[in-house]
Amino acid sequence: MAKTYTYEEVQQHRSPDSCWVVLYGNVYDVTSFLSEHPGGAKIILQLAGTDATEEYDPIHPPGTLEESLPASAKLGLFDESTLPKSEKSPEETGTTISPAQEQADDSPDNLDECLNLDDIEALATKKISRKAWGYYYSAADDLHSKSLNNTVYSSILMRPRVFVDCTRCDTSTTLLGHKVNVPFYVSPAAMARLGHPDGEAGIAKACGTYGAMQIISNNASQTVEQVVEGKEGQMFGWQLYVQMDRKKSEDMLARIKKLPQIKFICLTLDAPVPGKREHDERTKSGGGVGANLPVRSAVQQGSASTTKPHPEEKSARLEERLEGDDSAGGVGKALFAGTAPDLTWKTTLPWLRKHTDLPIVLKGLQTHEDAYIASLHAPQVKGIILSNHGGRALDTAPPSIHTLLEIRKYCPEVLSRLEVYVDGGIRRGTDVVKALCLGAKGVGLGRSPLFGNGAGGVAGVERVLEILKAETETAMRLLGVEHISQLGPQHVNARAVERDIFDGVGAVGIEKLGLWVRSKL
Structure with a gap:
């Protein structure tokens, strides 16, 4: 019969010479693995002597533990009754840290009462942990870009026909x-299992119900194989964050090649380094996830509030310096471990061509100049996603609808050369329709499916898609439009937003821009 250990017994093994952790109700001796851990020994030692399941599970796809440790590392069972009281959700602790939480008393208590995506977010806020809320809700700096993402669509007016x-x-x-079946899709948002065990596979199931496309995050909390299993009739893309160790990305691309459900590669470019997400970073205090995630990056390390790494230092030297650095960011910061910040038009697309023959969609373009350059790389590049990373990278970066209007003004031919998608701030079906009217081929949803998952797993995500589909249909009907293909700029008045788009020195004629592009490539 397997031996059972108490929390106090496990706590006695918190050193490099004897390091134990608790995972999924079992006690593991990970001492021999310390030197092999990709994130370094220090990260595991921060979790030593504790039940690390809550920190480990959303970050590592199932099967990782068995692949990394020998069977002998499992010492026995853990007596959960001896574990200190676990972290509660923000609602349980009475900590109001968002507008949704401040209105918790008036928000819906179940999915049937949710009438819009704000209701879904409020319901999820009641249910998910503070660390999950901090990661999902957070955006860069003062949240200006996130806020404008949400409000810019209200300045575009509809022109209904009767x-x-x-x-x-x-x-x-x-x-x-x-x-x-719908013109909106699930954007590559990471860590779905932070909000609900159904995770990305549950989101995929909901997408199957509504015939929606899903882009699987590079940092999904389930393996890509688990997400697409049994979903041969659905459409998926896979997000690529190119790693500093290119071999890791190449190996992943080889895995993707074996999955026919994956129709394209989504190369993300809008976050070569992580933004400063303060709501996320604050969750590191009091045992929050930021301080303990078992990953760490040499280049994009710790909190954006620190300036310890000198930009001219070599990676090896950085790792030495950071080994003694106790600062840490939140979930978002930890997920950037190993992400390459050195991508270029000249080097990255040729490298990618060698390792995949799938179409490429570039995510994160925020100027008409970059959209035009992307169009020169067709047919390898089949589409672009106009995005400011949900306001999570550079605060005060423009909302995607601004970039779409820039393209319409300065280089409209891009819309015929590539499929152009937008994401960020979509809260209503009218938002979806306005983007389509202005030339977007598809509209991405990032936080909404995560909050839907947090509110009720598969059923919560289905409710998100159900609400948005119904609102989109209503808007189309009231515009007098039967098919998506009939939507056009004649159905909207965007003058109020057009006044705010870029109109500076860089807005050169396409002929001149083309010469500039060729000189740089």
Whole structure:
């Protein structure tokens, strides 16, 4: 019979000479693994002597433990009754840290009462942990870009037409040549299992119900194989964060090649280094996830509040200096471990061509100049996603609808050369329709599926998609439009937003820009 250990017994093994952790109700001796851990020994030692399941589980796909440790490392069972009281959700502790939490008394108590995406977020806020809320809600600095993402659509007005038969409405469209039933898709948002055990696979199941596309995050909390298993009829993309160790990315691309459900690679470019997400970073205090995540980066290390790493130091020297650095960011910061900040037009796309023949969609373009350069790389590049990373990278970066209007003004031919998608701040079906009217082929949802997952797993994500589909249909009908393909700029008045888009020295003619581009490539 397996031996059972108490919390106090496990606590006695917190040194490099004897390091134990508790995972999934079992006690493991990870002493021999300390020197092999990719994030360094110090990260494991921060968790030594504790039940690390809550920190470990959302970050590591199932099977990681068995692949990393020998069977002999499992020492026995853990007596959970001896474990100190676990972290409660913000609602349970009475800590109000968001507008949704401040209105918790008036917010819905179940999915049936949720009438819009704000209701879904409020319900999820009641249920998920503070660390999950901090990661999902957070954005860079003062949240200006996140806020503008949410509010900019209200400045675009609809132009409804009357005396039009609106009994029929078809929200289906094609994305990269593949039919989908709705024009919005799930953006590559990481760590779904922080909010609910259903995770990314549950989101995929909900997408199957509504015929929606899903881009699987490079930092998903489940393996890509687990997410797409049994979903042969669905459309997926896979997000790529290129790693400093290129071999890791190449190996992953080889795995992706074996999965026919994956139709394209989404190369993310809007966060070469992590932004400063203060709501996320604050969760590191009091045993929060930021201080203990078992990953660490040499280049994008710790909190953006620190300036310890000198930019001219070599990576090896950085690792030496950071070994003694106790600062830490939140979940978002930890997930950037190993991400390459040295991508360029000249080097990265040729490298990628050698390792995948899937279409490439570039995510994170925020200027018409970069959109134009991307169009020169067709047909390898099939699409672009206009995005400011949900306001999570550079605060005061423009909302994607600004960039879309820039493209319409300065280089509209991009819209015919590539499929152009937008994401960020989508809260209503009217937002979806406005983006489509202005030339977007598809509209991405980032936080909403995560909050839907937190509110009720698969059912919560399905409710998100159900609400948005119904609102999109209503908007189309009231515009007098039957098919997505019929939506156009004649259905909206965007003058109020057009006044705010870029109109500076860089807005050169396309002929001149083309010469500039060729000189740089």
